[in-house]
Amino acid sequence: MRAFLSCFSLKKNKQNPQYQEAIILASETSFTINEIKALYDLFKKLSNCIYDDSLIHKVFDLFDVKGNGVIEFEEFVRSLSIFHPNAPKEDKITFAFRLYDLRQTGYIEHEELKEMVLAILTESELTLSDEEVESIVNKTMMEADSKGDGKIDQEEWKELVEKNPALIKNMTLPYLKDITLAFPSFILNTDFEE
16 A cells, blocks of 8 residues: 555544453553553654655555544554554564565565665665675675575564564554553543552
């Protein structure tokens, strides 16, 4: 989805998350009820933002579980939970695989890996020559593609991550461990109790 009107959208009939919804989200994610409230406030602040970044579009598509072009609050919390320090490593590995599998084929192919390397370099404001990028991609493919079929499947990806844990380092956002401390202004008017 290359163009969309907004990154996040709130349904008009949901001005505040219901207490029961917060309890359910807290029980199904790594967040506490107060963190859910803080995330809701963050979610509202992010509503209607516009991005022109292909990596952001891919993340948007992964967060938009329903595929309706809108990230609803529940999708936001459940997806963001993957980045929580307490989230299972398996979930992080799976999400990262889906992020790299740009064409959603169930495999990471050479061109997809190259696109992701280029996107990461751009985000990091790093510049490498085409030869250096190609070298990184080729070495990664050689290391990961244990079956020799020219693509990386989920099993091969998991093995690669086990050997190179830094590949999913960006899948953990430490401040999510206690979002209410990271964003204390969000909990001043909380209606939720733990």
